[in-house]
Amino acid sequence: MLRVVTYLSFSLLFLQSSLTVRAQSKALVFQSDFSLKDGAVSAMKGVAYGVSSTLDIFDLTHEIPPYNIWGASYRLHQTVTYWPAGTVFVSIVDPGVGSERKSVVLKTKSGHFIVTPDNGTLTLVAETLGIEAVREIDESKNRRKGSEQSYTFHGRDVYAYTGARLAAGIINFEGVGPLLPAKVEMIPYQKAIYNDGVISGNIPILDTQYGNVWTNIDKGTFDRLGVHTGDVLLITIQNNGKTIFSGTVPYVNTFSAVPVGENLGYLNSLLNFSLGVNQENFSEKYKVFSGPSWSITIKKK
Amino acid sequence: MLRVVTYLSFSLLFLQSSLTVRAQSKALVFQSDFSLKDGAVSAMKGVAYGVSSTLDIFDLTHEIPPYNIWGASYRLHQTVTYWPAGTVFVSIVDPGVGSERKSVVLKTKSGHFIVTPDNGTLTLVAETLGIEAVREIDESKNRRKGSEQSYTFHGRDVYAYTGARLAAGIINFEGVGPLLPAKVEMIPYQKAIYNDGVISGNIPILDTQYGNVWTNIDKGTFDRLGVHTGDVLLITIQNNGKTIFSGTVPYVNTFSAVPVGENLGYLNSLLNFSLGVNQENFSEKYKVFSGPSWSITIKKK
């Protein structure tokens, strides 16, 4: 009987080991400017699945406008914290592929990992979530076998491969490569500030699908205006110092608080001040777009 | 040895418990009008994955035209029954977010669950699959912790969260919230009817990718015309009572039964009567679109 029990123990160890490996696996979330039109995203996922078939593989978006590092930074900022700590993100917007930018993994203070070229992509998550540590990917260990001749698809051969190994627990964070100084490449942009009854800020991104205009003015800063729902706000929007929009909007909790076709101001799902038109497209209607050159001021009427 | 066996039994119970939890998990399928351009869909999936990493998470589509509740209803109708009973769908087309529409979960008679604002989205599945029961989401229990300040993203904070809990078996259907009367908001539309050799019906949707025109005329109704493949049909299509298309088409089983560029009538994959042009776009060619205002009549030539 001892033999039987020993066999059982051995089997249990084997089973537990399998289950443990599975339990260690984390979500692997891909972002890029590749679109889903060709095979590039699928090739990255195939490489990751080949590393470990126990991974849970997801997408953030692959429709970052081509080469738009700022857009990549914003989408990470918008999304990362809704995933559990330990989730590994692979973000590939890499106009400088092959140049001297470093390939890194950022561990945020929130416990999320982001595998990316260090080209500004990490700007907003570094500011918002904090830098726990940054490591440079050691390509002598963390590069898909047989890929050494390829110069141009680091997303597949280095980033997807490294992210999959990290998410599957094949390497830990230390296994990524050497520690770098705890900083990343930052894209400069206008911060949100309150001064004497006026808030200034930036329009980092549009709510693309609906044409709403999102600012970087958070609820804490916005609340300093002492505004309540139903109050009217004076809004000025400039691009490179030229006024593009000037007008008033009511501050409301829901789009349906105003008639169809009317402007409104609200806090979006990230609790940032935003502008919309009920069932229309604010951006197209007023030719307001987003990026570092766009600024906004808000005051109470 | 008893101690060893006890340990083994305990381990087995633990293992079985893990496997049981996994076995209870069901598919969670998301639909929205968010597109995949920004981080909204990924944030919903992150919340769901945070609820349970054992979920199998899929998409129906995120390209419902913005605010198009009818489109959301049709895509559910087109797809739900191809998924196993027990699958949980989360559908977010919610122009009235923040207004008085109820947040509900419909259990169909086929055993599928649909988590959605009750704004008409359930029209076609309620008719086709039948209403087993409707429950209102109790947000005091089924709302993501820390999301109480956000007014505008119920899809992430309430619907994705509730759908994930239901699919993972953390709550059962009763745990959603209080039972409502067994009815849902219905969008009126023209039913398919046969009368004296003529069938009238509606064009609920286009086969967008190819431009085929799909009607709500099912095989049972269509068969009352007594038509066989090769027979010729007289078709009239109106929008708000104005004739847009009038002509004849052969009734065929396959597109390749007619030359490239010629019109045809066929039963689509839902076994509804449809119109196409072999390797061309019927909708664009004849400016025929879809919605409640579009009607069609068919008779045998």
Add this chain to the structure above:
Amino acid sequence: MLRVVTYLSFSLLFLQSSLTVRAQSKALVFQSDFSLKDGAVSAMKGVAYGVSSTLDIFDLTHEIPPYNIWGASYRLHQTVTYWPAGTVFVSIVDPGVGSERKSVVLKTKSGHFIVTPDNGTLTLVAETLGIEAVREIDESKNRRKGSEQSYTFHGRDVYAYTGARLAAGIINFEGVGPLLPAKVEMIPYQKAIYNDGVISGNIPILDTQYGNVWTNIDKGTFDRLGVHTGDVLLITIQNNGKTIFSGTVPYVNTFSAVPVGENLGYLNSLLNFSLGVNQENFSEKYKVFSGPSWSITIKKK
């Protein structure tokens, strides 16, 4: 105690059996020209998930241009080998649905399976990976129950269903249906050849998202020119014999090796010779597109 151990053994067998089933599951990867706008892709995945909830289900792309069999062939060629051997691909670009093309499963010499109508889709993987065997799908066994009345959605009822059964280990390759001769339908196209200092080739596809022009000239053929990075190449591109582009480009390893807006030649991630403009769109700029009618010649300046 024997009873306890027997119970434990039985439980272990049950557990091992569950784990074995899971371990046998393989990735199932879908490709089509359906787009993600409607419910067709989701219906296919629902059918697959209904076959086995242990499958790992992925997408290659669903944005093959409608009816473009050559595009389907190229995307498989671009992607298949990045997935582990044993992966099952389901590719549905099927303008001849319902006509006499055969429904087949190709097993490549690399151990990948491709479930598809045999209409040319297999051209490039058959050439590149080699044909291990081809089997015709026996629809009397491998067709979704209750789907016999539907003429037009073989993707869901036959291909997705068969692919899921094969990937889940419910059938093995022999279970697909009878063996066919080891050949598939081939689309003719210009091969890459070196002759007396000049390479001729074809432009099979564009790198759609960025507008780069990809040729079928592999590194081995390209190296016969004796070119090193920094050397200048003379390029001529013709469509149906008419010259569309004629000019010089430097051969470089990375886009950033030339100023923004300048042309370059490089080896893409498949190690094929390609043309681009740093941070611009070569295809749009010079009206160069892809397909069997497009040819290119390269020589050293």
